[in-house]
Amino acid sequence: MMSENKNEVWAFFASVKLALFTFFILATTSIIGTVIPQGKEMDFYIQNFGAGTAKLFQVLNVPDMYNAWWFVSLLVVFSINLMVCTIDRFPNIWRLVKMDNLAMDLERIIKMPKRQAYSAEMSVADLNREVMSVMSATSWKFQSAEKDGGTLYSAQKAPWSRLGVIAVHVSILVIFLGAIIGSALGYKASVMITEGRSTTAVYAHDGKSTPIPLDFEVRCDRFELDVYDTGAPKEFTSDLVVLKDGKEVYSKSIEVNDPLQYGGLTFYQSSYNAYENTYVVELENNATNVAKKFIIGPGREVKWPEEGVAFGITNRMGPGFMGRFRHKIWFNDANGSPAQFWMDEGTPVVVERTGASYNMKIRQLYATGLQVTKDPGVWYVYIGCAMMLLGLYVAFFLSHRKIWLYISEEGAKARLHISGTSNKNKLGFDNDFAALTDLLENNESLKLTKE
């Protein structure tokens, strides 16, 4: 048996007053974190707000207020309120959804605020038949029962629309569940991978960059920075390859807004880092179609013994158009004297030699900056979001509408009562109801007289 005390606690958490109060407190306290910069060092707060205030900030964890105990407690109160409120109201809502409209008290039905009564010059049996044939042309599906000597018909639309509000409330809890799963079982990390290199660990965003080992290897084969004429970045692209036990199992070219997903982790293109004075040279022998990639610095001779080629960067000009450099290349193979020429970053050239030609391309060496997220809760969040939109639509734009017809014999006359009710959008229901009464009144075979 529930104690008096427990009932009080339940009533407190089930109240809309508490919901309104929590909305208000959450809204006003949320402002703090938008005004006071978050996640700064203690020195910042001391400098800007003074030592005393900074101390208070520390106690209340204002620098990370959305994770502070008191803010999280508010969210917990909000969730409990939501849960208790929903459980508290559900039986009543369910009763209305499941209600047998034919079992209702006849007095109540014919005294609905929305009603109309008619008499007809025909037998009760004929009126029953005619009315139902008129109604069969409408979208209302009637059920009937004998009641107090007459016949009661009832039809309803969208009784389940009453559950919309429950769906919205539950959706918020589902979103919270997703957020909790995400923060308990997931993590946020990042890693920089130099072109041509790979990584088997990422570094957590926990303030200490704790390495998190991966059970696979991620390699960056290529990074490309595309810029607008203004020099502003247009797109960063990384060709990523996932290796398991040294074997390539998955590859994808990622850009901002298009991440790679593998093994429960998502790798997002987030930044890049250019290596000063280090370049990627791609060289291909056009006769043999053998190609190789070299990572080089300036002023150093690079050898490709298999093809008998040696080359190097001897000078550099720039940066010029779109922040790119020109490089002076020294190039030699087995035939003839060494060639010297200028080439632009990113623009391929063909090096013609006696008896051979080579395709050559030079570009800046980059490390790609990847944001790494493990969030097993994100699908719960998405399902919650979808549920919320659907629930809001149902709760606001659909209504539970009911219509009753009662046909009886009163003083040798056949009489027809029509009444109806709607839980929302009374104006829209007025139109529905008027359409039905018009249909009845204008029907030639019925010849109804309004009472």
Added chain:
Amino acid sequence: MNSSQLLGSTTFIFLLASFLYIGIFVFRARKLGLIASLASLIGFLVLTAGIGLRWAESYKIGIGHAPLSNMYESLVFFAWSIIIFYLFLEYKFKNRLLGAFAVPFAFLSMALAGLTDPNIKPLIPALQSNWLIAHVMTCFVGYAAFAVACGLGIMYLIKDTNVEKGKEKNPDSLLATLPALTVIDDITHKTIVFGFLWLSAGIITGAIWANSAWGTYWSWDPKETWSLITWFLYAAALHARFTRGWGGKRIAWLAIIGFVSVVFTYYGVNYLLSGLHSYGGS
């Protein structure tokens, strides 16, 4: 003819339309009604053409994207949403007096756009996403509804000064021509409901976009936080009405306060607070 000329001219069309609607109200010049409606319809069409042309122009200069990416473009789209939402209400409720309280918001938005840098700018990588379009559209449809709800709230409070115990104090007064308080109250509520659905959709599309761009659907960025504050405000208004039967003056005030929060979320945050959405400040 280029898009800035078209868009610039709508500022004046909306100003004219605002004057006409206010004129109908102040001088009871019902004859002006058709001209006012026509002006806002023309303004809407010119604005639509301007937005379309700007879209095409961005492709012509090689940085093609939907014109929804910066403060200028969002203000223009805000005006567009307000005017289409208002025209819908005018058609549905057959009442032009609403115009005096709604169309000026479209003019104000265009006038503010006029003070903002109108150049078509290339998109940074994070903005190159279809979620940008979904996010901006859903948010601004919601914002437009809240702007109109605010206008209706003001209308309610003005009308209320002439009503006592359900009767007009001065039946010859200008205010007597406004729709009945219960009607204004009903439209305000419906408009808030409509806006709330779209605001929710706007926050959700923003979260999905953020998750696809950098793996965090919610980061308590000032703009996100302010959108949530706004959401709480309207959620409170709806709960107060559904469960406690709030209406009339209280809902009118909530419509106004809610819109102040919308304006701060949309405009104030960019200039006063820093964060992911701070494109407006630069």
